[in-house]
Amino acid sequence: MKKPFSLIMAACLAVSLLAGCGSNTPAQAPAADSGSNASWQEVSADRKVMTIGDTTFNSENWEETVDPHRTYNGWACIRYGIGETLVHYTDTMELEPWLAKSWENDGNCTWTITLQDNVTFSNGRKMDGNAVKQCLEHLLANHDRAPSDTKITDIKADGQVLTIITSEPNPALMNYLGDPYGCIIDVDASDFDKGIVIGTGPYVVKDMVTDDHLTLTKNENYWNGTPRIDELTIRTLSDGDTLSAALQAGDIDAAYGMAYEAYPNFENDDYQFSSIQTSRAFFASMNMTSPIIQDAAVRKAIAMGINKEGFVKTMLDGHGVPANGAFPNGFSNFGGEKVTTENYDPEGAKEVLEKAGWVDNDGDGIREKDGVKLSIRWLTYPSRQELPLLAESVQATLKEIGMDVDINCTANRREFLADMNSWDIYASALVTAPSGDPQYFFTTSCMPGMSYNFGAYENKEVSAMIEELSTEFDTAKRGELAVRLQQAILDDNAFVFCSFLQMNMISKSNVTGYTAHASDYYQVTADLDIN
Incomplete structure (x- = not known):
């Protein structure tokens, strides 16, 4: 993250954009020689x-x-x-x-x-x-x-x-x-x-x-x-x-x-702020076709090596909520407080990797196994401001446990998503319950072949529960299934839910x-x- 350079580029973009914007001009003011007696104020009033x-x-x-x-x-x-x-x-x-x-x-x-x-x-x-x-x-x-x-x-x-x-x-x-x-x-x-x-x-x-x-x-x-x-x-x-x-x-x-x-x-x-907590989650999807991600110990260590509370407090300045599961705490009857997930535990993550044979033999701080460096290609995009910050936070905390994170933060993420050999983890922002119901997230993100299942995650028991959820009318039973589904994908460490958006809209x-x-x-x- 080369912040000085990015700030210079942003400033240049701002100057050029603002100079040509004129966004509050509803119509062109009458020209001085147009013969019109109407003033600019009268035209727009x-x-x-x-x-x-x-x-x-x-x-x-x-x-x-x-x-x-x-x-x-x-x-x-x-x-x-x-x-x-x-x-x-x-x-x-x-x-x-x-x-x-x-x-x-x-x-x-x-x-x-x-x-x-x-x-x-x-x-x-x-x-x-x-x-x-x-x-x-x-x-x-x-x-x-x-x-x-x-x-x-x-x-x-x-x-x-x-x-x-x-x-x-x-x-x-x-x-x-x-x-x-x-x-x-x-x-x-x-x-x-x-x-x-x-x-x-x-x-x-x-x-x-x-x-x-x-x-x-x-x-x-x-x-x-x-x-x-x-x-x-x-x-x-x-x-x-x-x-x-x-x-x-x-x-x-x-x-x-x-x-x-x-x-x-x-x-x-x-100015004034309008704020509310949403179910827009910032989370990481594991590429289950990647050889390094297929190692369950690596997925578990990643989940243990991400400091969610630190990310929200430090990188987001407190403008967010750390996440457990796919849905915010207190969300209907299937909130994240009903599931258990890996807590930030760098020492525990190191032990998990050591037992799995990932060790730092050459002393460069990055672990290896069978001659392969423990390097993770992290794909994300810049239009959601939280995502580059999450990448920066993850890069720092995973380095502490001996894992290198190579960040690709690109607006052209579709091209990379299409090439499953080009990334290991995809971090995105998704409203997990846009309809107030848990079914949306699981059908779009956890079923094979579905639009948001970018990492090709597949678990037959999970798929069966999603099918059951899709035909269950009883609200309480739907909530129970949603909790069981969250727990299953968390046990697989197929996703790491990092935080939820506290949305702020600012106006004059x-x-x-x-x-x-x-x-x-x-x-x-x-x-x-x-x-």
């Missing part, structure tokens, strides 16, 4: 404009567009107020009605969903059963995860009532339909080639340039209140130092993903309605305002 800097709206995070039917692009669709889902999550991650007024299940494979009566898409089309049916069918035909998540085999529409049939009992169906990919859009009016969709939310896409910006205007047909901002720009600022400089300079009005070290710059009356003091939510979804709502 009747319009409210706002700019939010965001580190995550980029292709690196699989958020290239706002099309919810494409990989993880639905996060941008729902975050920025373009799309809405049938159900909404409270900050305790309970389901509540949103575009759906009510729903019920027959105890087996049939769900009946009654839609709200007064919802229109931003183009004025009524959101009825046929429109939602068309949307869900397009989702199932195009999305990579939705078919296996929802298990929907048939949809019927009758006025404002949908009847959904699943291939097998799916107790988490409504939870999955609250996922960002479940945003209800007008399929006929959306431009899927450009990744721009027509939703029911308070804002409409005006302009979008991937990895640069998204410009939105208010939805004049919004069904649930009056949006207060006339024009809103989401500006991609993936570098934390640049984001901080932009907010201090007044080129943006609010920020998502601010670096912790920059917080003191905003702890005054000119004249901004209202910019509120952090536990689901990490609803960033832009009709209540967002600037004075």
Whole structure:
């Protein structure tokens, strides 16, 4: 980690970006010789404009567009107020009605969903059963995860009532339909080639340039209140130092993903914080195809050699929560406090490695076995500010037990993930319970062949429990299965859960309605305002 060089580069980027940004300019001021008597203040006085800097709206995070039917692009669709889902999550991650007024299940494979009566898409089309049916069918035909998540085999529409049939009992169906990919859009009016969709939310896409910006205007047909901002720009600022400089300079009005070290710059009356703990976990996935990771002693020593409390206290300045399992402590009935994991124990880790034959024969501080150095290739990415810091912390503590960590922190992580021979551990950030239900994490990350099972983890007993979880309706039994599943993957040391995000969104003091939510979804709502 060459911090001086990175800081210089960040400063240069900030200067160039801020110089050309002009993000608070809603329209060009009249030229001096234009003949217009309107002043700049008069031109802009009747319009409210706002700019939010965001580190995550980029292709690196699989958020290239706002099309919810494409990989993880639905996060941008729902975050920025373009799309809405049938159900909404409270900050305790309970389901509540949103575009759906009510729903019920027959105890087996049939769900009946009654839609709200007064919802229109931003183009004025009524959101009825046929429109939602068309949307869900397009989702199932195009999305990579939705078919296996929802298990929907048939949809019927009758006025404002949908009847959904699943291939097998799916107790988490409504939870999955609250996922960002479940945003209800007008399929006929959306431009899927450009990744721009027509939703029911308070804002409409005006302009979008991937990895640069998204410009939105208010939805004049919004069904649930009056949006207060006339024009809103989401500006991609993936570098934390640049984001901080932009907010201090007044080129943006609010920020998502601010670096912790920059917080003191905003702890005054000119700014405000909105904070909440989330289930976004920062964790390491073991590459189970890597010969060195296949050694159970190495995996165990890694788990024992990572100082989670030290990472949160020192590297995150206390802005986070150390993790035990896949879910935060106190999270419903399957929180991490219900499982046991390896504690930070460097001396114990050394003993584990010694017994397994990993010793430092040449005295260079790094252990060897059968002529192979104990060197771990750690793959991660920079857009989540915690991840480079985690890599730096792990590199230091694992060196203490005789393990070398070679860090590859790259925005191009997809290329390396595709080559299983190029990395040993992948550290990422994932909301493990985005629907308030434990099933999501296990199906996406622990089942063979699934989208987030990057390390090719496979355990037949775990797979069997996931299958059981997927058809269990009883809430208490689902919680028990989730605890058993967490314990099984922790016993395998297939994952090391390091911390959970304490999310902080920062805005100027004249901004209202910019509120952090536990689901990490609803960033832009009709209540967002600037004075």
